[in-house]
Amino acid sequence: MEIHFGVVRDKQGIHSSLVESRKQHRQLAVCYSSEGKLIVKICIVKEIEKGNDGTWISVLSPDDDNSETRIHLDHIQSVYPIRDFA
Secondary structure (H helix, E strand, O other): OOOOEEEEEEEHHHHHHHHHHHHHOOOOOEEEOOOOOOEEEEEEEEEEEEEEEEEEEEEOOOOOOEEEEEHHHHHHEEEEEEEHHH
């Protein structure tokens, strides 16, 4: 796993961080690409779904349970465990 100042950039490390967030209900900052833009979202992982078209991650904003966003794993560039900023 590649970690530099709390940043996780390799796909295996990203997947592990997402699974840990889901299991322990921990916040992450997820940096992902969408429509040519780089977006950073503070969130908690709700679901990790593997399908024929790859792995999809459903995330929720910590202050709004109705704000579900789905992100394809291949679009995630890096994750930042929030505890690293404390």
